[in-house]
Amino acid sequence: MTLATPAAQETPERTGRPTAVITGIGVAAPNGLGTEQWWQSTLQGTSGIGPVVDYDASRYPSRLVGRIAGFEAAEHIPGRLLPQTDRVTRLALVAGAEALADADANPAELAEQDGYGEYGCGVVTSNATGGFEFTHREIRKLWTQGPQQVSVYESFAWFYAVNTGQLSIRHKLRGPSGVLVSEQAGGLDAIGQSRRTLRQGVKLSLTGGMDSSLDPWGLVSHLASGRLSRSDDPATAYLPFDTRAAGQVPGEGGAMLVLEEETAARARGARVYGEIAGYAATFSPRPGSGRPPGLERAARLALADSGLGVEDVDVVFADAAGLPTADDEEAAALRALFGPYGVPVTAPKTLTGRLFGGGAPLDVAAALLALRDGVIPPTAGIDRPVPEHRLDLVRDTPRQAPLRTALVLARGHGGFNAAVVVRSPETA
Incomplete structure (x- = not known):
């Protein structure tokens, strides 16, 4: 071990x-x-x-x-x-x-x-x-x-x-x-x-x-x-x-x-939910260093690892820190990747709280079931989205959509960043 x-x-x-x-x-x-x-x-x-x-x-x-x-x-x-x-x-x-x-x-x-x-x-x-x-x-x-x-x-x-x-x-x-x-x-x-x-x-x-x-x-x-x-x-x-x-x-x-x-x-005849098509991890520099956070780079590396481009992503499961500065940084990374309002974004963890080591696997499970059912789970309680974020945030009710590829993002305290690309079995 x-x-x-x-x-x-x-x-x-x-x-x-x-x-x-x-x-x-x-x-x-x-x-x-x-x-x-x-x-x-x-x-x-x-x-x-x-x-x-x-x-x-x-x-x-x-x-x-x-x-x-x-x-x-x-x-x-x-x-x-x-x-x-x-x-x-x-x-x-x-x-x-x-x-x-x-x-x-x-x-x-x-x-x-x-x-x-x-x-x-x-x-x-x-x-x-x-x-x-x-x-x-x-x-x-x-x-x-x-x-x-x-x-x-x-x-x-x-x-x-x-x-x-x-x-x-x-x-x-x-x-x-x-x-x-x-x-x-x-x-x-x-x-x-x-x-x-x-x-x-x-x-x-x-x-x-x-x-x-x-x-x-x-x-x-x-x-x-x-x-x-x-x-x-x-x-x-x-x-x-x-x-x-x-x-x-x-x-x-x-x-x-x-x-x-x-x-x-x-x-062995197993049922397949989907493929882990790409993964990457990066570290963000210390605050005040003047260097950019590492989340966007983790996402780009995970997509490169999967052989897919940003245009292939149908939904993003966000880290969603709930802290203004951290939210601003993630929104900036998503805009840099997809453009303003470029991809549906959701954070179903608003219904559970942040689960630390368990949070991101739960998002991967949500991504797999979203691909299975063709539905994006909502982000609860967001009545006043930050206008400057310019995110297509899925709020309050599920959104039906044809889904083949999901990007899951996560950040850990201390500078950890990780990204996983999940693909449906039809495209795996």
Whole structure:
């Protein structure tokens, strides 16, 4: 297993390489546990953002979160795993199992088939915060009861790589695996790394991202970033590309995806959602350097990697920071790429909050289902779009459209940028 951050950029060398396709999707999101429930909630504009209910947050300056309500881990995973897992790992296990079931892929069975082998299936995930709730509970025991009361599972339950490890063990995914730590951009970086493993001979990789850090200490950590909205209105707290934009809402969850080499996937009769046609990552320079941000370059590199041009993109799933300066920078990048109002832009994460390592994989899942259904999910709550942005923002209601190619963008705190190009199976 590797702990990694992404390369500064991807080299566009598409010819002759194996094609990576998505055959399974699993979702755990604030507005829906399970792929189809979440997708219908997203199209209907059902929000998962609300006040903190698990503890008294009245003295916190920000009191809204995107929390998965009613999630009972014991209903979804074996009891023996409960003492050793944090909430984030339980969510990853549920979404991972759904993705593999959706792909009709049993790694243990595939390992016995010609062309897979024992190390033919791996897992690469993204995580930004580790096992927050588990760690803070055990630290409280250390302070109040002594070290003898601290769980032995604390040795790994806190770690960024724990989701990868537990998924690997549970599903016998013994091939090349890893974890990417680049905040909101990390989920795209995990998908890009999974695609690399397929090009090195892996036949199937479970990939995506999951985060959950909304306990009292976790919320304090998010507050320390200075990026959270202080609104108490769930409908208007997180408004990217709006004149009232004043911060973000933290959320939990994400998506897991089954990424397969296309020839192997079709040989076993797998249903294909779409192709990961292009990927790239860049780093933005430090603020005040005078050099441009790296998001536009990441998008151009991803398109070059896919062999497509800007004219081929039918929809953009934006990073949508909800911070005026960051929104201005992303809008400028989109204008430079597509021209004013040049392509439909959406940010369904306004219904979930920002999910950190899980946010971008959820956008990729949305892009795949948008291509499947010919519909662009809306950006909720944007009543006053910034005129200077000149974006064709899909707002409030879904937009029907013929879709073949989507561009997904993500930025992580600290200068991370990533872009993924998704194509429909008809064009893959």
